[in-house]
Amino acid sequence: MRASDLVGCRYRLRQRRAHPETPELPDALIRQPQIDAARAAVFELLPVKRALGDGAGKAFVRVDIDPAGDRVADTRAALRRRAHLITNAALAGEVDGVPAEADVDVLVRTERGYMPVVISNHRVARPHPDEHLEMVPTGRLGLGQPIRVGAKVRHHTVDGYRVAMAHLLLGELADGRAGVIGQDRTRAYLCDPARFVESLTRVLAAELPDEPKRLKQCAACRFWPLCEPRLVELDDISLLLPGGRGDVWRERGIHTVQQLIDEAPPEPAALARAWRAGVPVLRRPGVAAAAAQAVPRADVEVDVDMEAYLDQGAYLWGTFDGVDYRPFVTWDEVGGAAEEENFAAFWSWLMARRASAHAEGKTFRAYCYAAGGENHWLRSSARRFSSVDEAEVAAFISSDEWVDVFAHVRRSLVGTDGLGLKVLGPVVGFEWEDDDVDGERSVALRRAARLGDQAARDMLLRYNEDDCRATRAVRDFLAAGAPGIPVLGEV
Template structure:
């Protein structure tokens, strides 16, 4: 590792410099960033930047400004906040301010910037918080929108309250850490910068979706993965991956891929690895390659056919009382909207309050009470009953998670169900994952998402380009009380209703024999 060289980055040469985000996911983005420096950020990217900006604001507001009562008046405490600069801006002033704050032995430093060079690669790292340790070293703390830890009885993880950074002592909490490569790279870069200044504590902090806690980790085990990433050669050309659709360079990459008829257009990521090893590099080669279903799907993709039928006779369960539901969650923090459509009326159970609160618990209790009341009424009338959703993983997760977090809590006549009640329902024949039924009877060259299948069934969304990424941003804006917040609330309810109605439309289409779908 080359020694620390501060202020090496100027506004004119920032394109040479890499950051942690350049080392995860598609590495060809770095090539394209240098080739097309003026390409504007995508809407999805701007939304993510806005969310992390808000996260930083929340956390920085929680940090102490001075010792609290009980800390003792004699305790030394200095907090220095450095104005944050974007990757495209000259970092000289921010980096100089960082060095001055370190020289002043500040207790807390926010907005720190370091540049350096490792493996002949210049880099820059922005560190959200630096916390001075008793021995004079510094603990780098990063803010992330990931869920960096979960409660786990019996586990022991070092943790420190955000509001006590620089003042409190680290304690052990019952949590299990969750690793994210990008977060690890950020802490590894920060540790390298501090090590070059002989100020590295050997540990770092992670503040995730739970803004109230910093989880403490050793940074040594992040160093080898960072070195591997830094020394890996950049790709010679693009390949389609999951995140391409939201990338600002996708128009350029797509053009290159189409010119090559590159197989990743049809099989993104590593899905075509075995085919490449067999010498198949293009979609046309796969179509003509006699690879059974895979070749048939490649042909359908090339011809613009969204669905192929696996079976002659379509089967889908039916009941006298049928309800379609769809859930919306905010990141990994909680479910705020449970929508239900009974064939006549859409009914939303929604809260715009913060997650992990009484409001979220009461909202789920209301939804559950309504659903179970409909179930009991059907049974009392001697009618069959079924609840449908599209891909039950999300609904199952948040029903079980809500019961685990809030089970047994009462709100007047309402009570949050316990985990046993949830398990009984989702394991019953009355809870039907329509996606699983479709997957056994159809194949789709671009997958079998609801937004692929429902249009074939004749259903269209009122807001066609609104998706999961946009819904996360809309939920953040919907928490306000202004006109924009009201518009976002209406949009989210409309989006959720469309998902419920689309599921019902697919069921109806299936029962009519799924007209218009060719046989595989």
């Protein structure tokens, strides 16, 4: 049992044990070089000897364990040697009677024992004026004392389990503290692994499920070809209601789609029937075709779609005016001058389009699909960058000229798999040029684009353009009365 087996789907461990031969999916293989690169970058920063001020005459032992060897045995040997730094370490033993293994990127000897340090691809802390964390620069691990810095921790369950597992497996050798190196590879933030022990042992003690349950992560799981037929055989309710969405029915003894059809109240039963019939989108009962036209139109219309890089900044504001797609994009690092310049260019273009429409006596509206992300980055950009007037942005967001198409769709329609743009697109006859670029893939593409990869840049722009055009296509479809969409309950 590893920490990664304890988050997300717990059935995966059963599948991994039963079908170890199942190959990784291409996306996971693409991720591995990134993980390896992160580890290599950290190992490069770690000290190999003492600096002058550290008593250069004293011994400093760093052991880099061969990933292809017997890492557990080699780690034990390095611990016996009392090495100061052990990279690529692996610990094995039992935690609460459960056989457990922990990959520990770095084991650091301190005056108290050994401190596990893990490398995470998450952002693990962010600067903060009032909160403080202890931090050791990566280049001083094994040599320097922690320093207090103004930062606030960002907790990620899997990182917590990793350090807690390593802490427990170290037993009496444990220092009692642990470190996590996040996206800023130069800093190891210290934490108290004991904080995560209680929830770790609770999850460890929980029985593994006997059957699969569809979750969001199934879409990117190598075991889906094995789980899906079983779910179909079981007619499991998670086929229609993934994750926790089916719990409310399971609590009432409803476990299958057929039971939902037979026993649930009219609306969920009708939705289940539609799903069974392969109908993804339905019109809400009582909503006449004309009501679907309620998305307000304007003489000058612009569809907007934004792409952000993690929580660090928005690098692409795409616009489509019905004729031309115009992206405002920066391939430089976000969070600074490049992002500000790009956002200001987008904003002034949008406001200029609006002003010229008004000057000609025309109405103007900008649209997006599910405005949460756009609104967040509109507000955040205006707040962070002084070149754009925050009040002007806030006034625009709350005006009738900024329209969330999704809010209108939700009033008129209901979907068996939600009403996301990717669900609606095919229903209204829109096709994306590229396959779905999910969050993780878009992060990888953005990284490649930053490094100058033209194919990645083209793909991100193409995808953004298609999202803008799809938003427009959905609006046009609604304006046409959502033709061909059956009424919920009539399928």
